[in-house]
Amino acid sequence: MSPMTTAADATGAHTPEAAGVITGARERIDALDDRIIGLIQERMAVSAVIQDARIASGGRRVNLSRETAVLGHYREALGKPGTALAMTLLELCRGRV
Numbered sequence: 517m518s519p520m521t522t523a524a525d526a527t528g529a530h531t532p533e534a535a536g537v538i539t540g541a542r543e544r545i546d547a548l549d550d551r552i553i554g555l556i557q558e559r560m561a562v563s564a565v566i567q568d569a570r571i572a573s574g575g576r577r578v579n580l581s582r583e584t585a586v587l588g589h590y591r592e593a594l595g596k597p598g599t600a601l602a603m604t605l606l607e608l609c610r611g612r613v
């Protein structure tokens with residue numbers, strides 16, 4: 517019996533086959549996370565353009581009706597945790613209010 521049939525490795529798997537699946541899937545997750553982070557940074561930059569234009573025109577940084585629409589969009593797509601995710605994205609984009 518190989519040691520991996522009884523003990524978990526760094527992936528938590530107990531077989532080499534499972535460890536291979538997990539390692540491959542983790543590489544895909546790391547690549548997806550890099551893309552998600554890049555998209556968030558792009559969202560922050562676009563949001564800053566909007567906020568700067570509004571403030572330069574004499575308006576306020578925050579637009580609550582638009583935030584409500586963004587929160588609803590994420591909640592419809594992802595359920596209740598989507599709302600929390602959208603709140604975090606909004607904080608990244610316009611700071612704490």
Ligand SMILES: O=C(O)C(=O)C[C@]1(C(=O)O)C=C[C@@H](O)C=C1
Pocket residue numbers: 563566567577578579580582583586605606609610
């Ligand atoms: O859509 C706007 O008016 C924005 O300013 C962008 C944004 C956002 O990041 O989604 C940021 C701040 C506002 O309070 C609402 C939404």
